[in-house]
Each structure stands twice: as C-alpha cells, then as structure tokens.
Amino acid sequence: MANAKQVYAELRQPLQRAGTLLAGLLILMVVSGLFNNQMNKSRQAAEQSFNGLVQDYRRALQSEQILLTETSRFAHLQAQGIVGPEPRLRWVQDIREVAQRVGLVAINYELEPRTPATLAIATGSYQLFVSLMRLKLELRHEGDLLRFINLLVERQGGLFELSACALSRMRDDEPTSLHASNIKVDCELRWYSLDSADSMPTGDAQ
Amino acid sequence: MISIADASAKIGYHDEHTDFEADELFAFLLAKHHRHNHYASDAQRFHYKMARARQALSGICVAASVAGLLWAGTQIVDGVMYRQELAKTTELLATAEERNNAVQARLPQTDVTPEDMRFAVDAARQLRQKRQYPHDLLRVIGQELQQQTGLEIQRLDWFASNDLNAKVTPLESGVSEAADAVSYDENGEPVTAMDGDDDSIYQIVIIKGRVKPFEGNYSSAHEKIVDLLNRLRSSNIVVAEALELPLNTATSGRVLGSIGDEAKDQEALFTLRVVMGERHG
Numbered sequence: 001m002a003n004a005k006q007v008y009a010e011l012r013q014p015l016q017r018a019g020t021l022l023a024g025l026l027i028l029m030v031v032s033g034l035f036n037n038q039m040n041k042s043r044q045a046a047e048q049s050f051n052g053l054v055q056d057y058r059r060a061l062q063s064e065q066i067l068l069t070e071t072s073r074f075a076h077l078q079a080q081g082i083v084g085p086e087p088r089l090r091w092v093q094d095i096r097e098v099a100q101r102v103g104l105v106a107i108n109y110e111l112e113p114r115t116p117a118t119l120a121i122a123t124g125s126y127q128l129f130v131s132l133m134r135l136k137l138e139l140r141h142e143g144d145l146l147r148f149i150n151l152l153v154e155r156q157g158g159l160f161e162l163s164a165c166a167l168s169r170m171r172d173d174e175p176t177s178l179h180a181s182n183i184k185v186d187c188e189l190r191w192y193s194l195d196s197a198d199s200m201p202t203g204d205a206q
Numbered sequence: 207m208i209s210i211a212d213a214s215a216k217i218g219y220h221d222e223h224t225d226f227e228a229d230e231l232f233a234f235l236l237a238k239h240h241r242h243n244h245y246a247s248d249a250q251r252f253h254y255k256m257a258r259a260r261q262a263l264s265g266i267c268v269a270a271s272v273a274g275l276l277w278a279g280t281q282i283v284d285g286v287m288y289r290q291e292l293a294k295t296t297e298l299l300a301t302a303e304e305r306n307n308a309v310q311a312r313l314p315q316t317d318v319t320p321e322d323m324r325f326a327v328d329a330a331r332q333l334r335q336k337r338q339y340p341h342d343l344l345r346v347i348g349q350e351l352q353q354q355t356g357l358e359i360q361r362l363d364w365f366a367s368n369d370l371n372a373k374v375t376p377l378e379s380g381v382s383e384a385a386d387a388v389s390y391d392e393n394g395e396p397v398t399a400m401d402g403d404d405d406s407i408y409q410i411v412i413i414k415g416r417v418k419p420f421e422g423n424y425s426s427a428h429e430k431i432v433d434l435l436n437r438l439r440s441s442n443i444v445v446a447e448a449l450e451l452p453l454n455t456a457t458s459g460r461v462l463g464s465i466g467d468e469a470k471d472q473e474a475l476f477t478l479r480v481v482m483g484e485r486h487g
Contacts, residue, residue, distance in 0.1 A: 010256040011263070018267045025274035032281035039288035046295040053302045060309040066320035067313070074323045083326050121332050124325030142348075146341050153339075159330060161337045164365035164376045186377055192333050194326050 094157040105181040108136035127197035133189040138181035338366035343482045350437040363412040408483035417474035424453040427474040445481035
C-alpha cells in the first residue's frame with residue numbers, strides 16, 4: 001500500500017500532464033474527424049443532388065427531342081386508331097369499301113373481341129392488343145386478293161397483319177367464269193392497337 | 207595472541223584433518239558470510255524505476271502526439287478539400303438547376319409521356335416491319351407454274367411463320383403465333399420464346415394440286431413436279447419440297463394402284479411446300 005502511494009506520488013504529475021495532452025489530442029482528433037465527415041457528407045449530398053439534377057436535365061432534353069420527332073408520328077398513330085380505342089367501325093367500313101372497289105363477288109367478315117397480344121415488343125406503359133378478323137372472300141381471280149390487300153394497306157385505317165390466307169378453287173372441273181366466283185379465300189387478319197393496360201374489351205359502341 | 211585452533215573453535219570451524227592454517231579460517235569466514243547477489247534491492251532501485259516510468263510515459267506521449275497530430279492533420283486537409291469540392295459542386299448545381307428549369311419550362315404538357323410516345327411509335331414501326339404479304343411468293347409461284355403446264359393448283363395455303371419447317375397453316379391448326387408464350391427478362395423486357403436467336407419470319411405456301419391431264423404415267427407426273435420444284439429453287443426460295451407425290455415411292459410406304467382402264471380415273475395429287483425468307487448458313 002505504501003509502495004503504491006509512493007509510486008503515485010512519483011508519477012502523479014507526469015501522468016496528469018500525459019492525460020491532459022492525450023485528452024487534448026483526442027479532442028483534436030474527434031473535432032477534425034467530425035469536420036472531415038461533415039464535409040464529406042455535405043459533398044456527397046451535393047454530388048448526389050447534382051447527379052439527380054443532371055439526370056433530370058438529360059431526361060428533359062431527351063423528352064424534348066422525343067416530342068420534337070415523335071409528336072406528329074404519335075398523333076398520326078392516334079388518328080389511325082393504332083393508339084387508343086379500336087376504330088372497329090372504320091375497319092369494317094374500310095373492308096366493305098375496298099371489297100366494293102376491287103369488285104369482290106362476296107365477302108364475309110368476323111371480328112373477334114380484342115385480347116392482349118403477347119408479342120415480344122416493348123410498349124412502355126401501353127398494352128398491345130390484338131383483334132382477330134376472319135375474312136371469307138369470293139374472287140374472280142387471285143389477283144383480286146392482292147389488290148384487296150394493297151388497298152386495305154393504303155387506306156391506313158389501322159395496323160393489321162395478314163397471318164394466313166387459303167385460296168382454293170371453287171369450280172373443280174368447270175371452266176373459269178368471268179362473271180362468277182372462281183376462287184374462295186379464307187384469310188386471317190390481326191388488327192393491332194395500343195391502349196392503356198386497364199382498357200380491356202368493353203361493349204362500348206364506336 | 208591466541209592460537210589458530212582457539213580462533214577456529216571460536217568461529218566454529220571444525221576439521222579433524224586440518225592443521226588450522228590461517229588461510230582455511232579466512233576461507234571459512236568468507237564462505238560463512240557470503241552475499242546472495244551483487245545487485246541493488248527493489249527498494250534501492252525504486253527511484254530508478256520511477257525515472258524509467260516517467261521516460262516511458264514521455265515517449266508514449268510523444269508518439270501518441272505525433273500519430274494523433276498526423277491523423278488530425280489528414281482529416282483537416284481532407285475536410286478542407288471536401289469543402290472546396292462542395293463549393294464547386296454547389297456552384298455547378300445552381301447552374302444545372304437553372305438550365306434544367308429552363309428546359310422543363312419549355313417542355314409542352316402532353317397527356318402521354320414522351321417515353322410512352324416513343325414506345326408507341328417504335329412498337330408500330332416494329333409491327334409494320336414484321337408484316338408479311340403474299341404478293342412476292344404468289345408471284346414467283348405463278349410465274350413458275352406458267353412455265354410448267356400440266357399442273358393444276360387446287361388449294362394454296364399461305365402463312366407467315368418463324369418456323370422454317372412449319373407445315374400446318376394457322377387456319378387449320380387454329381393456333382395463332384401471336385398467342386405464343388413470351389417470357390420476360392430481369393428488366394421486364396419481353397424475350398421472344400423461340401428456338402435459338404433467329405427472329406426471321408418465313409412466308410410459307412402449301413400447294414395442293416394435281417397433274418392434269420393424267421393418264422396414269424406417274425413417271426411423267428413426277429418429272430413435272432420435280433421440274434417445278436427445281437425452277438422454284440432457282441428463284442429466291444429457301445425451301446421447295448414435295449410433301450406428297452402422286453405415287454409414294456418411299457421404301458417405307460405402301461404403293462397401291464391398278465393398271466388398265468381404271469388407271470384413267472386415277473388422280474395424280476401432290477402437295478408441295480415452298481418457303482420464302484432469308485437464307486441462313
């Protein structure tokens with residue numbers, strides 16, 4: 001015990017001095033560390049804000065560019081009925097008028113309800129829909145079918161794809177008649193449209 | 207004066223075989239009172255230890271001070287550099303904000319986002335590009351059929367397919383390729399579920415017809431069909447093959463027929479498959 005007291009008496013002053021020094025040093029280190037940390041955080045936050053702003057700016061520039069180049073095209077798609085509700089009335093009207101113009105002997109059409117299409121095409125927030133149309137045509141000549149397709153494409157009443165066509169002779173052993181049907185055609189058309197995903201088929205009249 | 211023997215007795219030295227010489231007595235006395243070691247005791251070394259402890263403490267303080275000051279110095283220098291960068295970034299931020307506000311202000315308000323506009327336009331473009339029409343293929347077949355008389359077409363099935371080997375038209379199968387399952391990648395983008403990475407679209411025609419007139423000469427009938435197929439192959443046709451010939455001459459098949467007057471009533475039917483598309487390999 002006496003020894004401890006002696007030791008304390010001998011080392012008290014140096015220990016106090018060392019303690020004071022180390023405490024001061026510790027305070028200096030803490031303060032400098034905090035300063036560094038604070039500045040680093042502020043810098044990172046500012047850089048993050050800057051990067052976010054730069055991204056916004058780039059997006060805005062891209063949007064501006066898209067609007068410049070695509071607005072008219074998009075409006076055209078809307079006018080054609082490719083974007084928005086299906087213009088079924090126009091499709092049917094186009095089919096009738098084109099058939100009349102080509103001079104088809106008979107035409108029969110059947111348009112099924114539209115369903116979501118599962119094609120590998122990116123459509124953003126739009127949903128790609130497809131409506132299957134079955135056509136039964138009676139032609140005098142196979143060239144009439146090609147004219148019919150050409151005219152239907154030219155009318156741009158919508159975006160359709162011809163997926164299959166079957167042509168068969170109506171008169172097996174009889175000679176070809178210029179005034180009657182000679183060829184029977186079954187075709188399958190797919191009308192495509194882009195609309196909001198929640199616009200599933202409805203019974204709305206158009 | 208005392209004798210060495212008395213002195214020996216007095217100091218307790220006993221040895222029967224000695225002559226009691228003074229050297230032995232001195233050696234005995236020295237051996238009797240020897241010290242355990244020659245070093246200073248703990249008590250004697252106390253102040254020395256304290257001095258060493260103070261030195262060690264001073265050394266530790268100096269080392270800690272140097273290390274601490276160095277560390278604090280780097281922190282301060284880094285902090286100052288960060289502050290300078292912060293000032294620059296803040297300045298840039300203000301400029302960028304100004305430019306961004308200007309661009310945002312001149313952007314027109316639309317019901318549809320520009321991204322969706324682009325998606326819609328791209329989707330319509332892709333759909334248009336993927337459309338197939340039978341004009342070219344029918345024209346080629348028509349031209350070649352004109353060259354090859356004696357073949358009458360009864361039915362012609364045209365369809366577009368991703369499968370080069372497709373033999374069944376969607377009209378017959380009732381399965382539309384548009385309804386094919388589509389998987390999506392990790393980014394939510396659709397991935398076409400096709401064999402390999404070939405996204406080619408082929409136009410396929412299945413031609414059903416008969417050899418007319420036919421008077422029972424299968425060899426001639428086959429020649430006409432093979433000739434037509436060869437002509438088609440020389441055009442931009444990927445595949446021109448016979449699915450069925452008037453007479454099935456395959457060793458795995460059964461051959462039926464008759465020779466005589468009944469042969470005139472027989473029909474020489476055939477089925478051909480013609481594919482138009484991009485040639486690979």
